[in-house]
Amino acid sequence: MSDFAIGESDFLLDGEPFRILSGALHYFRVHPDLWADRIDKARRMGLNTIETYVPWNAHSPRRGVFDTTGMLDLGRFLDEVAAAGLHAIVRPGPYICAEWDNGGLPAWLFQEPGVGVRRYEKQFLAAVEEYLGQVLAVVRPRQVDQGGPVLLVQVENEYGAFGNDQEYLEAVAAMIRETGITVPLVTVDQPVPEMLTAGGLDGVLRTGSFGSRSVERLRTLREHQPTGPLMCMEFWDGWFDHWGGPHHTTGVEEAARELDALLAQGASVNIYMFHGGTNFGLTSGADDKGVFRPTVTSYDYDAPLDEAGRPTAKYEAFREVLSRYSSTPVDASPPRAEAPAPRFTVALGEPVRLLADPACWGAETCHEVMPSLDDLQTRLALFRTEITVDGPALLSVGEVRDRVLVFLDGAPVGVLERERRDRALMLPHGRGRLELVVEDQGRVNYGPRIGEPKGLLGDLRLDAEPLTGWTAWAVDLDAVPNLWTSAPPASPAGVGPTAWRTSFPVGEPVDHFLRTDAWGKGIAWVNGFCLGRYWHRGPQHTLYVPGPVLRPGDNELVVLELETMVDPTATFAAGLSLGPVED
Ligand code: GLA
Secondary structure, eight states: OOOEEEOSSSEEETTEEEOOEEEEEOGGGSOGGGHHHHHHHHHHHTOOEEEEEOOHHHHOSSTTOOOOSGGGOHHHHHHHHHHTTOEEEEEOOSOOOTTBGGGGOOGGGGGSTTOOSSSSOHHHHHHHHHHHHHHHHHHGGGBGGGTSSEEEEEOSSSGGGTOOOHHHHHHHHHHHHHTTOOSOEEEEEOSOHHHHHHHOOTTSEEEEEESSOHHHHHHHHHHHOOSSOOEEEEEEOSOOOBTTSOBOOOOHHHHHHHHHHHHHTTOEEEEEEEEOOBOOTTOBOEEESSSEEEBOSBOOTTOSBOTTSOBOHHHHHHHHHHHTTOSSOOOOSOOOOOOOOOOEEEEOEEEEETTTOGGGTEEEEEESSOOOTTTTTOSEEEEEEEEEESSOEEEEOSEEESEEEEEETTEEEEEEETTTTOOEEEESOEEEEEEEEEEOOOOBOSSTTTTOOOEEESOOEETTEEOOOEEEEEEOGGGGGGGGGTSOOOOSOOOSSEEEEEEEEESSOOOEEEEOTTSOEEEEEETTEEEEEEETTOSOOEEEEOGGGOOSEEEEEEEEESSOOSOOEEEEESSOOOOOBOO
């Protein structure tokens, strides 16, 4: 058992000054059987602490559920951190940002009329209290003063960039204390005076988030935190990518120099990210600062370990810097070498088409007015109605969230995209079967748009008349890999969202890299594990298949292609392809 406290100018571990050399590693972005490998590599880089957020919406996909199995086993993760001899920092939100769907806030929360978002509002606070009780029950026995690894718990996340409701922030801090958290609490804010004021709390250590100009940023932080240790809670050593944009990188020497400058000031650090991992499933968020930009599946972040956990040049450069500041010698023996990834191609077959047989894909319901995707509790839905207007007709909608494929009598006639602010499409004729496939591309995770609904919002019209009388199918994406038990395979030629499958042989279950550049836009699964979204726009053109998802012998790949494939084959490559870098 140890004592961890905030001193006049340092963190104090059992009364002695202690500098936190931490790296961010999100357990929910790494296969659990690879946690130990990543943690071991963190220790070898010279880190003494691992930091993680907790994504509320992943643990609680439905009201009343709190899942801590598999990739969500926070207790196991913290135990593995402890077993490696490292400390831990836990940032449970409730809001986490993190390029994660809705910044971690569950979508079901916003179905409540009048619910507040990150402010002192009864319904929001009641849900937060229940969540914090559940997650901190896992953390409480793992605090350093109870013999565990946890040194610090963070309250909210960059709250000063969002609001200034001190009563709310105080309520969250009080709830954390009431669950039995006894280690010091911290807040984090960008080093901007207004944000540090609005996002901080008396009696809670303020920390900063930044990736450059450390001396200046720490000076600003010091003005708002007159005593106590200085800490950069998010030292940004890279950045994330959006679909259609470049792959972001940060120069190795520049990043190492910034880290050195920060540590030379005597500050503690949490390197964001040490290892980013992957937004498996449909977990990636989006930005909307005027233009909607969904975030990609890879969370490589140009971090010291790449998306697949391989050490990069940044790893070596950071190790050199950290070795000069670490209080104990850094283990210089090389980490476990990775087996090469096999390269091969297999044909995809047995297509199953959504438009042909929607009843096999999800629950069918009827609605006078088109429901939102939230009403249907789905991320993808097919809507069908009959239209009877003479001549060409204008389809228009209030707002597209986020993308709609439009079909008329089974033929594709256009796409409406939120990113382009599309609101209308001229249909070649106004008579026949109108089908809309509506897709949620990830919820905004930063700024005032968190919590917003998905689907086709506002007035939906054909020419001037409201479009009503819809049959809807809420696609059960988790069940796509099981489609072949109910839906008969179709002919290879056809239109609209199509699921394909194949089996492929594996010798040793090592990491694989699935190339996606011959495909359009969709989602892929291996052995039922959802690898995430792909899109021909890139920048990424591989999906990472973690070794532990595979098994010796036959393995199953399922691909849901929403648009068209140039070639219905699957190619496995030797490594990651994260896309072009902008100069
Ligand atoms: C902020 C947030 C993080 C993350 C980074 C950018 O600092 O606190 O959750 O979104 O920005 O990667």
